[in-house]
Amino acid sequence: MSYILAERSQSKPTGGKCGAGDAGSPPEPTWVHEIFQGILTSETRCLNCETVSSKDEDFFDLQVDVDQNTSITHCLRCFSNTETLCSDNKFKCDHCSSYQEAQVL
Known part of the structure; x- marks a missing residue:
């Protein structure tokens, strides 16, 4: 799943932050979430x-x-x-x- 998040972060600007976001916020949904959750x-x-x-x-x-x-x-x-x-x-x-x-x- 980290590969998917890394791929998504390359396609979208993150405002200088790496990873899934702030420590208190949930990670951004991926296509897996959209299809299966x-x-x-x-x-x-x-x-x-x-x-x-x-x-x-x-x-x-x-x-x-x-x-x-x-x-x-x-x-x-x-x-x-x-x-x-x-x-x-x-x-x-x-x-x-x-x-x-x-x-x-």
């Missing part, structure tokens, strides 16, 4: 207060289980099924200020 939004509903929390995460690949003799559509539906968080896997609800059972939507 997506955003996965996770929503979690607390079963105590019914508050829904949302979190966006960048991704380049998804871990989708593919079963024999099933369609990709079926596999993606299974990937996005609702999951219940309980027992040792409870969700820390910001509204309740404690660990609660929750559903990942």
Whole structure:
């Protein structure tokens, strides 16, 4: 990937700076980001207060289980099924200020 960034920096002026930019700023997106990067939004509903929390995460690949003799559509539906968080896997609800059972939507 550093080769791609170096190639991009040769084609664009960087204002005298080398590399991917300031220490606090994210690197400039490359064609890899443009083609393969997506955003996965996770929503979690607390079963105590019914508050829904949302979190966006960048991704380049998804871990989708593919079963024999099933369609990709079926596999993606299974990937996005609702999951219940309980027992040792409870969700820390910001509204309740404690660990609660929750559903990942």
